[in-house]
Structures are given as structure tokens and as C-alpha cells.
Amino acid sequence: xxxxxxxxxxxxxxxxxxDLKSGKRTNVHTRFPPEPNxxxxxxxxxxxxxxxxxxxxxxxxxxxxNVRMDDTNPAKEDIEYEDSIKADVRWLGxxxxxxxxxxxxxxxxxxxxxxxxxxxxxxxxxxxxxxxMTEYRGTLTEAGxxxxxxxxxxxxxxxxxxxxTAGEFPEGKMLLRAKIDMSSxxxxxxxxxxxxxxxxxxxxxxxxxxxxxxxDYAHPLSDWIEGITHSICTLxxxxxxxxxxxxxxxxxxxxxxxxxxxxRLNLSYTVMSKxxxxxxxxxxxxxxxxxxxxxxISGLRRRGYTPASIREFADRxxxxxxxxxxxxxxxxxxxxxxxxxxxxxxxAVLDPLKVKITNWPEGKVEMVQAQINPNDPEAGFRExxxxxxxxxxxxxxxxxxPKKYFRLAPGQEVRLISGYYVTCTDVIKDDExxxxxxxxxxxxxxxxxxxxxxxxxxxxxxxxxxxxxVDAKVNLYEHLFTRENMTNLPPDxxxxxxxxxxxxxxxxxxxxxxxxxxxxxxxxxxxxHGYFWPDxxxxxxxxxxxxxxxxxxxxxxxxx
RNA sequence: UGGGGUAUCGUCAAGCGGUAAGACAACGGAUUUUGAUUCCGUCAUUCGUAGGUUCGAAUCCUGCUACCCCAGCCA
Numbered sequence: 198x199x200x201x202x203x204x205x206x207x208x209x210x211x212x213x214x215x216d217l218k219s220g221k222r223t224n225v226h227t228r229f230p231p232e233p234n235x236x237x238x239x240x241x242x243x244x245x246x247x248x249x250x251x252x253x254x255x256x257x258x259x260x261x262x263n264v265r266m267d268d269t270n271p272a273k274e275d276i277e278y279e280d281s282i283k284a285d286v287r288w289l290g291x292x293x294x295x296x297x298x299x300x301x302x303x304x305x306x307x308x309x310x311x312x313x314x315x316x317x318x319x320x321x322x323x324x325x326x327x328x329x330m331t332e333y334r335g336t337l338t339e340a341g342x343x344x345x346x347x348x349x350x351x352x353x354x355x356x357x358x359x360x361x362t363a364g365e366f367p368e369g370k371m372l373l374r375a376k377i378d379m380s381s382x383x384x385x386x387x388x389x390x391x392x393x394x395x396x397x398x399x400x401x402x403x404x405x406x407x408x409x410x411x412x413d414y415a416h417p418l419s420d421w422i423e424g425i426t427h428s429i430c431t432l433x434x435x436x437x438x439x440x441x442x443x444x445x446x447x448x449x450x451x452x453x454x455x456x457x458x459x460x461r462l463n464l465s466y467t468v469m470s471k472x473x474x475x476x477x478x479x480x481x482x483x484x485x486x487x488x489x490x491x492x493x494i495s496g497l498r499r500r501g502y503t504p505a506s507i508r509e510f511a512d513r514x515x516x517x518x519x520x521x522x523x524x525x526x527x528x529x530x531x532x533x534x535x536x537x538x539x540x541x542x543x544x545a546v547l548d549p550l551k552v553k554i555t556n557w558p559e560g561k562v563e564m565v566q567a568q569i570n571p572n573d574p575e576a577g578f579r580e581x582x583x584x585x586x587x588x589x590x591x592x593x594x595x596x597x598x599p600k601k602y603f604r605l606a607p608g609q610e611v612r613l614i615s616g617y618y619v620t621c622t623d624v625i626k627d628d629e630x631x632x633x634x635x636x637x638x639x640x641x642x643x644x645x646x647x648x649x650x651x652x653x654x655x656x657x658x659x660x661x662x663x664x665x666x667v668d669a670k671v672n673l674y675e676h677l678f679t680r681e682n683m684t685n686l687p688p689d690x691x692x693x694x695x696x697x698x699x700x701x702x703x704x705x706x707x708x709x710x711x712x713x714x715x716x717x718x719x720x721x722x723x724x725x726h727g728y729f730w731p732d733x734x735x736x737x738x739x740x741x742x743x744x745x746x747x748x749x750x751x752x753x754x755x756x757x
Numbered sequence: 758u759g760g761g762g763u764a765u766c767g768u769c770a771a772g773c774g775g776u777a778a779g780a781c782a783a784c785g786g787a788u789u790u791u792g793a794u795u796c797c798g799u800c801a802u803u804c805g806u807a808g809g810u811u812c813g814a815a816u817c818c819u820g821c822u823a824c825c826c827c828a829g830c831c832a
Contacts, residue, residue, distance in 0.1 A: 207770095207771095211773090230832095231832095232831085232832050234831090234832080267832070269831095269832080270831060270832075272831090273831075273832085326830095327829085327830060330829095330830070331828075331829090334828060335759095335828075336759085336828060337758085337759055337760075337827075337828060338758050338759045338760095339758095339759080339828095340759090341828090368830080369830065371830095372830055374830095381760085382759050382760040382761090383759090383760055383761070383827080384759090384760075384827060384828050385760095385827075385828095387828085390829090390830050392830090393830040394830080395830085409830095411829095411830080411831085411832090412831070412832045413832090416832090432761095432762070432763090432825080432826065433825090433826055433827080433832095434826095434832090435761055435762060435826075435827090436760070436761045436762085436826075436827055437827090438761090439761095458762085460763085460825095465768080471832095513769080513770095513780060513781080514769060514770085514780095515769065515770050515771085515780095516770095517763095517769085517770070518762070518763065519762095519763050519764065519769095519770090519825095520762095520763070520764095520824075520825055520826095521768080521769060521770090522768075522769085523768070523769055523781090524767085524768045524769070524781060524782065526768085526781060526782060527768080527769070527780080527781050527782085529781095530780090530781060530782090531781095533793090533794095537793080537794060538794095542791080544791095567790095568790090571789090571790080571791075571794085572793095572794060572795085601792090603792070604792090612790055613790090614790060614791070615790070616790095645790085646790040647790075654790085655792090656792085657789090657790050657791065657792090658791090659791075684825095685824090685825095722791085722793085724791045724793085725791045725792085725793070726791090727793095748791075748792095748793045748794090749792095749793065749794090750792075750793085751792060751793090752792040753792085755792085
């Protein structure tokens with residue numbers, strides 16, 4: 198009986214399907230191999246979803262995906278990063294079961310293979326200095342020259358490598374190099390370094406080793422050791438592929454993994470490089486790695502994005518080899534689409550203006566029924582207190598409104614969501630002419646939002662009873678950078694020139710009491726504003742909400 | 758001037774010699790107690806460009822152009 202092969206969704210799956218059909222492979226095994234030297238961002242999420250997604254899709258073919266810490270550089274890596282990486286992958290919804298690996302666990306094997314290479318005459322200990330190395334390497338257009346140590350006896354290299362490993366030499370003194378071709382047009386093949394001396398304790402295995410393998414050497418071997426079939430990485434490794442293959446072929450390892458490269462994710466109005474992200478964090482432009490403005494997984498999580506919305510996004514952007522910049526609107530669409538269906542509604546006034554209803558019975562408080570989610574009648578109702586003094590949004594009143602402004606204005610009637618119709622009768626101003634309060638009358642017949650005469654009211658606005666309002670701090674986020682394309686900057690500019698100084702706006706809001714009772718995981722829609730959820734620092738007596746994403750705003754757009 | 762890649766709608770992206778999917782964005786219009794949602798409709802005679810092969814080309818061939826990556830003892 199033959200298993201049915203899934204239909205491919207991108208060029209990588211095309212390759213996998215071909216391999217399965219041709220019999221080149223009988224199973225599918227991928228891996229996510231981060232270096233624990235920074236926090237994961239949404240670009241990594243693309244890779245995580247791709248690798249785990251393939252494993253899941255090809256489950257009938259033993260589809261599996263490992264997590265492997267690519268920890269070959271003790272100078273940059275740390276346990277803190279490992280922990281955050283694992284937490285992020287798990288949060289995204291993926292399970293690597295017991296397949297949590299570390300390149301550092303393979304060091305002995307790497308070492309043994311290195312000795313094999315030396316014995317084969319395919320690697321040698323080189324004593325050129327770093328500067329000499331650069332000089333001997335040649336340039337993009339000129340061939341390199343052979344190192345004077347290239348043809349030293351195998352026994353000598355063996356001895357020297359053993360002594361390097363024993364710690365006899367200082368850093369930079371010697372290097373183990375692969376013997377390939379100094380005149381290769383591919384610079385990666387010009388006798389690349391495969392081991393260097395680093396007298397720094399490794400965060401996991403301490404000072405067991407003083408020689409550390411290079412990525413180009415460790416990666417193919419790690420893949421091979423784990424039985425990886427398809428080793429997916431980003432485009433910049435494309436010209437490392439001949440080297441990846443060279444190690445596996447030279448060592449005559451059977452059933453070799455295949456490296457496949459795809460384009461990394463870029464998003465409009467933000468940056469994805471670890472270096473830049475680190476700079477933003479260290480310069481305190483942002484509040485740590487989980488700042489909600491950052492495209493880090495932890496930032497997106499703190500902002501309120503759901504794992505499902507990020508997976509959906511990863512699915513929609515596709516996988517290809519062309520450099521691209523994905524419109525941030527697509528990410529926004531994904532989270533809106535999910536939350537529109539699931540988020541309970543509530544009312545919050547972000548920029549409050551006092552409204553007094555002059556014909557409302559003194560001191561009367563009425564509980565009105567409001568739908569929790571009008572798009573989901575099953576969700577039921579919540580009670581909201583209504584009274585003669587309310588807060589409304591400052592932008593929902595205009596003394597001299599333009600045409601087609603449906604909200605409150607002198608003499609204009611508006612519907613208060615789930616409450617009553619009110620008509621503006623007076624505008625109260627301070628000495629400087631600022632509107633400080635407005636007076637309205639309400640129509641007792643309009644309770645709940647409709648009247649017996651069925652008259653039409655174009656404007657519907659949200660409100661909060663002043664006496665019952667709860668104060669809340671609300672964080673409103675904008676793009677981190679002002680420039681859409683941050684991957685290609687104009688001459689003589691640098692990323693920081695485009696930092697958006699107004700990427701965070703804090704508002705002192707008045708919110709309905711219901712919001713005091715929601716739990717820390719609940720994402721709510723502040724009607725007519727967007728989707729919000731409690732910040733990690735929020736508490737029931739000091740509410741703090743983060744705006745995950747705003748609602749689409751065709752009126753605001755039209756005004757521009 | 759070497760090597761490796763990529764070019765299909767504003768942005769992603771299908772297409773694999775048989776006559777340009779889809780999504781986001783945008784723009785109309787309907788519905789609406791969120792100017793949200795939903796719903797209907799519009800949005801590439803053309804696939805970087807110039808030739809060639811073919812009955813037929815985004816798909817094959819040739820030339821050209823643009824952009825990205827590579828000269829760490831980083832990954």
C-alpha cells in the first residue's frame with residue numbers, strides 16, 4: 198500500500214514531493230536551528246512555521262522537526278537566549294517532543310570527523326595570522342594563494358590539532374582549515390576555517406573545549422547526525438551550499454541531507470536584523486525585547502497577537518526565493534480577522550469629553566443591556582450603567598462639522614451604543630475657547646437604541662457613565678519606523694534616522710467597569726477603536742491596556 | 758571585472774509550452790445600534806527588456822538591464 202503524497206504548496210514542498218515520488222527519500226525530517234545569541238522575531242516565526250509545518254504536512258512520511266541550538270560560538274551565546282527561544286517556539290504552538298538538540302552535544306563527533314579529514318589530507322593546521330589569512334584569501338575577482346602550511350605533513354597537522362585542543366596555543370595562533378581550492382570563484386571554498394581556538398567557557402559545556410567548530414562545518418554534520426532530509430535555510434547561505442556538500446561528500450557520509458534556501462521575511466515599517474533590534478533595546482528606544490512595538494515574538498506576544506494569527510500570517514505570505522517586503526497590513530488583517538470573531542466588545546473612551554444630559558432624572562442610574570459580540574449573538578449580553586453624566590470621545594463632537602460628519606454637533610442627534618439617542622443643545626467652553634463639556638437632551642423613547650417612530654440616526658458613538666467609569670492607561674502603538682522599506686535606505690542615511698519618535702502614545706482613558714473583570718488572557722474590542730488586551734503590568738486597580746491593532750478606519754482615511 | 762541568486766498587479770504570490778489563480782491593500786456600491794464586520798462589484802490583453810524557437814511562450818533558447826548575497830578565526 199502506498200501513502201498518498203500531499204500536494205505541494207511551495208517550491209520547497211515541490212522538492213520534497215519529488216524526492217518522495219522518486220524514492221530518493223522515504224521520510225521527511227526538518228529542523229529549526231537558531232543560534233542562541235538573540236531573541237526570535239517574526240522572520241524566525243516564518244521559518245519555524247515552515248519547518249514544523251512541513252513535518253506536520255508529511256506526517257505520513259514520518260514527518261518530524263527538531264529544535265537545535267546552533268551553539269558553536271561561545272563568545273556570543275547565552276542560556277537566556279536558549280530559554281526565550283524555546284518559550285517562543287512553544288508559544289507559537291509547536292512541539293519538538295524529545296528532539297531538543299545542541300550542536301555542542303556533537304562536539305566530539307565533529308572532532309573525530311575533523312581528524313578523519315586531516316588523515317585524508319583534506320584538512321590542515323594553518324598558522325597564518327588573521328591579517329595574512331585575509332591577504333591570502335584573494336578578492337572577489339582575484340584567486341587566493343595557498344597557505345605555506347597547506348602541504349605540511351599529515352602527522353604534523355594531527356599533532357598540532359591535538360595540541361590546539363589541549364590548550365597549548367593562544368587564540369588566533371592556529372586554525373584547522375579544509376583543503377579545497379584557493380582559486381575557487383566561490384570564496385567559501387578557499388580553504389575555509391573549520392576550527393578556531395576560543396578560550397571562553399561555553400554556556401552549556403563549560404571549558405571542556407578550547408577549539409570550536411565553525412558554522413559551515415558544524416551545520417551539515419549536525420544535520421547528518423540528526424537524520425535531517427531537508428535542511429532549510431535563508432538565501433545568504435546559498436553559496437555555502439557547495440561547502441555544505443563538500444564536507445558530507447568528502448567524509449563519504451551516506452543519505453545526505455539537502456540544503457534548500459528561501460527568502461527571509463521583511464516587513465514594512467520595521468527591521469528584522471538582530472543587530473538593529475539589539476541596538477534599539479540597548480539604547481532604550483524600546484522597553485526591552487518584549488516591547489510591543491518590536492517584531493520579536495515576545496514583543497508580538499506582549500502586544501496581544503495570538504499564536505494562531507502569526508501562523509495564519511506565515512501561511513499567507515508564502516515561501517519563495519525573491520527578496521520581498523511584506524505589507525504589515527497583512528499581519529494586521531490576520532489578527533483582526535481572528536479577534537473580530539472571538540473578542541468580546543466593550544466601550545472605552547480614550548480622549549474623554551464630558552456630556553451632561555439635561556433632561557435625565559437627577560441621580561438616576563439605569564443598567565442597559567449591551568451585546569457582548571454583535572457578530573456572535575450566542576455570546577449574550579453584558580450590563581452597562583447609564584446615567585446623566587457621560588464621557589464620550591472628544592473626536593465624536595465637532596462644533597462646526599464638515600458635511601457627512603455623522604457624530605455629535607450642535608443640534609445633531611446621535612445614538613449612544615445600546616443606550617439612548619441624544620441631541621446636542623449646548624456647548625460649554627473655558628476661557629480659552631476650548632470645549633470642556635456639552636449638554637444634550639435624550640429621547641426616553643429611544644432606549645436600547647431604536648425609537649417607535651423608526652427614525653434614522655446616522656451616527657452611533659460609544660460612551661461611558663462618568664460616575665461608573667474606571668480609569669485605565671492605554672498604550673497606543675504606531676510603526677517603529679517612519680519608512681516603509683527599511684531594507685534599502687537612501688544614500689547617507691541609517692536606520693535610526695527613520696525611527697518614529699511617536700511610536701508610543703499613552704492615553705488616560707475612561708473605560709466601562711466590565712473591563713475590570715476580564716482575565717489576563719482576554720482580548721477585547723474597544724468599540725470603534727480596535728483590539729486591546731491587558732498589559733503584563735495591568736492589575737484590576739491599575740488597568741493598563743495595549744492596543745493590539747486598530748479597526749479599519751475608512752472615515753479617518755477619507756479625512757486625509 | 759569573479760561567483761551565487763532573483764525579476765508576474767501598490768504588496769505578497771500561483772503558474773512547470775495551451776492562451777495570467779488567490780490573498781492583502783485600494784476603489785465603487787448595498788446592509789449595519791461599531792464610518793468595524795458582512796455582502797456585491799472594479800482592479801495585469803500582460804508576465805524586467807530585446808530578439809529567437811513554436812500552430813501556440815510568463816513558461817524553452819540567446820543577448821541585455823535592474824536588484825540582492827559573498828572577501829569573519831560570525832551564524
